[in-house]
Amino acid sequence: MPNMIEAIDVDKSFLSGEDTVEALRGVSFTVPEKTCTFIVGPSGSGKSTLLYLLGALDRPTSGTIRIADEDVTAMNESQQDVYRRNKVGFVYQSFNLISNLSCLDNVLLPYIPSGVTSELRDKAVELLKQVGVGNRLKHKPSQLSGGQQQRVAIARALVKDPVVILADEPTGNLDRSGGDAIVQLLRSRESTLLVVTHDRRFITPDDRVLEIEDGLLKTNC
Amino acid sequence: MMWTFAWQNLVTRPSRTTLAIIGLTIPLLAFLGLFSLSRGIRDLMGNTLTKMQDLQVIRQNSPSPVFSDLPSDMADKIRKIAGADVVAPEVWKISPPIDGKGGVGAMALGMLTKRENSLKGIANLVVIEGQDLPEHLKLKNAVFKGTLLPKEKGGGRFLTLEDIGKSNIVISTKIARDFPNADGSPKTTGQTMHIGGQEFTIVGIYETGSLLLDITIIMDIGVARKLLGVGTDTVSSIHVEPKTAADGDALADRIMSAIPGVRAQPISQFDLSIGAIMGKLDLFLLLAVTLATLVGGVGIANTMLMSTMERYVEFGVMRTNGWTRKNILILVTTESALLGLLSGAIGAMTASVLVLVINRFLNGFELDLSFGLIVTSFAVALMIATLAGLYPAWRASRMTPMDAIRKSGTM
Numbered sequence: 001m002p003n004m005i006e007a008i009d010v011d012k013s014f015l016s017g018e019d020t021v022e023a024l025r026g027v028s029f030t031v032p033e034k035t036c037t038f039i040v041g042p043s044g045s046g047k048s049t050l051l052y053l054l055g056a057l058d059r060p061t062s063g064t065i066r067i068a069d070e071d072v073t074a075m076n077e078s079q080q081d082v083y084r085r086n087k088v089g090f091v092y093q094s095f096n097l098i099s100n101l102s103c104l105d106n107v108l109l110p111y112i113p114s115g116v117t118s119e120l121r122d123k124a125v126e127l128l129k130q131v132g133v134g135n136r137l138k139h140k141p142s143q144l145s146g147g148q149q150q151r152v153a154i155a156r157a158l159v160k161d162p163v164v165i166l167a168d169e170p171t172g173n174l175d176r177s178g179g180d181a182i183v184q185l186l187r188s189r190e191s192t193l194l195v196v197t198h199d200r201r202f203i204t205p206d207d208r209v210l211e212i213e214d215g216l217l218k219t220n221c
Numbered sequence: 222m223m224w225t226f227a228w229q230n231l232v233t234r235p236s237r238t239t240l241a242i243i244g245l246t247i248p249l250l251a252f253l254g255l256f257s258l259s260r261g262i263r264d265l266m267g268n269t270l271t272k273m274q275d276l277q278v279i280r281q282n283s284p285s286p287v288f289s290d291l292p293s294d295m296a297d298k299i300r301k302i303a304g305a306d307v308v309a310p311e312v313w314k315i316s317p318p319i320d321g322k323g324g325v326g327a328m329a330l331g332m333l334t335k336r337e338n339s340l341k342g343i344a345n346l347v348v349i350e351g352q353d354l355p356e357h358l359k360l361k362n363a364v365f366k367g368t369l370l371p372k373e374k375g376g377g378r379f380l381t382l383e384d385i386g387k388s389n390i391v392i393s394t395k396i397a398r399d400f401p402n403a404d405g406s407p408k409t410t411g412q413t414m415h416i417g418g419q420e421f422t423i424v425g426i427y428e429t430g431s432l433l434l435d436i437t438i439i440m441d442i443g444v445a446r447k448l449l450g451v452g453t454d455t456v457s458s459i460h461v462e463p464k465t466a467a468d469g470d471a472l473a474d475r476i477m478s479a480i481p482g483v484r485a486q487p488i489s490q491f492d493l494s495i496g497a498i499m500g501k502l503d504l505f506l507l508l509a510v511t512l513a514t515l516v517g518g519v520g521i522a523n524t525m526l527m528s529t530m531e532r533y534v535e536f537g538v539m540r541t542n543g544w545t546r547k548n549i550l551i552l553v554t555t556e557s558a559l560l561g562l563l564s565g566a567i568g569a570m571t572a573s574v575l576v577l578v579i580n581r582f583l584n585g586f587e588l589d590l591s592f593g594l595i596v597t598s599f600a601v602a603l604m605i606a607t608l609a610g611l612y613p614a615w616r617a618s619r620m621t622p623m624d625a626i627r628k629s630g631t632m
């Protein structure tokens with residue numbers, strides 16, 4: 001299987017007042033396409049930082065990240081914008097839906113600036129049906145339960161047919177059965193999936209695991 | 222889609238949006254109100270007299286020729302003063318009832334009956350000017366002669382020496398309208414009017430555009446004396462034309478020092494001093510209104526800053542979904558521009574309605590809210606609000622998506 005993600009010697013440090021926090025230290029790994037990878041580790045170990053670098057939300061201090069044969073770390077800002085609009089789907093712990101937009105418009109969020117076509121609208125409706133909130137199209141996020149909001153967020157991540165889906169503790173704000181359903185939904189996609197989690201019960205023998213501690217990659221099994 | 226999104230962002234915070242709009246609408250209303258008032262005053266004055274260097278001599282403490290009386294022989298005294306060229310005596314009085322309407326009696330009666338009537342009475346006040354025609358026809362700067370309507374528009378002719386002793390009159394278009402024929406059509410030349418029960422023939426129609434002047438009926442001084450009961454020994458005022466226009470002010474001083482108890486002043490002075498006062502007033506209004514508008518703009522900037530800071534995380538989410546900095550900038554600027562448009566629209570509508578209502582209660586004087594004023598206030602509102610939104614928009618567009626997302630609590 002060809003590699004979808006290739007990280008080479010990635011460092012990321014933050015300036016926090018006088019101190020430098022080294023969130024990632026020499027992280028290298030590969031992820032084959034259409035696999036499911038869990039990123040685990042204690043709080044503050046650098047899991048989110050890694051995920052955000054993969055999503056081009058920020059640049060590493062040094063090192064290279066290649067995704068679908070594109071050097072994410074060498075992109076200029078507008079290339080990053082295009083990459084984020086078309087290639088990565090994000091799912092967050094706190095859902096992060098736009099409160100003033102309906103569920104349907106939240107799914108269409110990436111296309112609001114450029115214009116929403118009727119094909120895109122049909123696709124968004126179809127996705128919302130697939131994730132089980134087809135009857136909540138016109139509702140505002142605040143009118144939905146946490147599990148339903150996360151489903152809308154997944155539909156939003158999927159609408160662009162992303163090459164990778166990056167989920168940062170997507171079950172963190174959900175109860176046990178709600179969390180199970182969300183992970184199942186994410187797995188059901190034919191896409192390369194990376195999930196940060198605290199909960200090892202989601203991990204099956206087929207899955208890949210990246211274990212981070214203190215910015216260092218411990219195992220790559 | 223951007224517009225609808227921006228719109229949604231405003232309507233989901235209705236009280237904040239309303240307050241920001243009110244903050245900008247109030248100065249706009251002040252702008253529109255004050256300037257339509259100032260325009261109204263200008264309309265009332267007209268510009269007819271502005272260039273008149275001729276002098277008007279009246280009794281010292283009289284507010285206007287209508288309430289002035291001078292001895293007839295004063296004209297000869299003035300002729301002897303150096304620099305005086307044409308000296309034209311005139312008789313001014315409030316008109317007796319015309320076609321059975323109006324006049325002092327009717328006015329008094331109106332005041333006794335209904336307030337509204339009394340206002341109408343004042344608005345429909347007509348005055349008579351009796352001109353010493355041989356002298357008046359020598360004037361180069363006659364007040365009314367130059368404002369006669371063109372022949373093809375029914376202007377007719379001005380009075381001539383032929384009209385001495387004849388019941389011929391020149392009236393304004395306003396009077397022609399205010400005292401119409403039985404079928405409601407305005408009076409035209411050749412038709413007659415009954416003034417104080419006497420029949421007069423209209424030979425000419427003028428229009429100065431000044432509501433202060435267009436209430437005058439002009440006739441021969443002798444005929445006026447008989448109609449108004451003014452003896453040959455008195456006149457109301459004397460129109461004095463200086464030999465050279467530049468000498469006007471000095472001539473006025475010479476007249477006043479030679480003849481005690483009179484006031485001689487350029488006919489234009491009334492207009493000029495009003496013009497100067499209005500100019501200062503406009504400047505003052507502009508200053509006050511500009512300040513108020515800026516405060517309104519600051520209100521909008523504050524509103525937008527608050528609402529963008531609250532949505533910091535949401536902007537981050539938009540960025541992670543491919544929104545560019547420019548997209549965020551446009552969204553926020555659109556929101557504040559919408560606030561400006563709404564303020565402009567509400568201001569213009571409220572002002573239009575208010576001016577309509579207020580003008581119903583005013584008579585003879587009207588607030589003049591021009592289309593240009595409305596367009597200006599609209600443009601000002603849009604500009605101020607857009608500018609006010611630029612800083613919040615710039616701030617919102619500059620955050621790094623990573624920081625914003627971390628704020629959402631997924632650390």
Ligand SMILES: Nc1ncnc2c1ncn2[C@@H]1O[C@H](COP(=O)(O)OP(=O)(O)O)[C@@H](O)[C@H]1O
Pocket residue numbers: 014015016021022023041042043044045046047048049050624627631632
């Ligand atoms: N913007 C930042 N400024 C300073 N330190 C940061 C910043 N972002 C993250 N960090 C630090 O980097 C480390 C890794 O953070 P994070 O990736 O969020 O960990 P995790 O997701 O594994 O809990 C933490 O010590 C955190 O405090």
Ligand SMILES: [Mg+2]
Pocket residue numbers: 047048049168631632
């Ligand atoms: Mg984290």
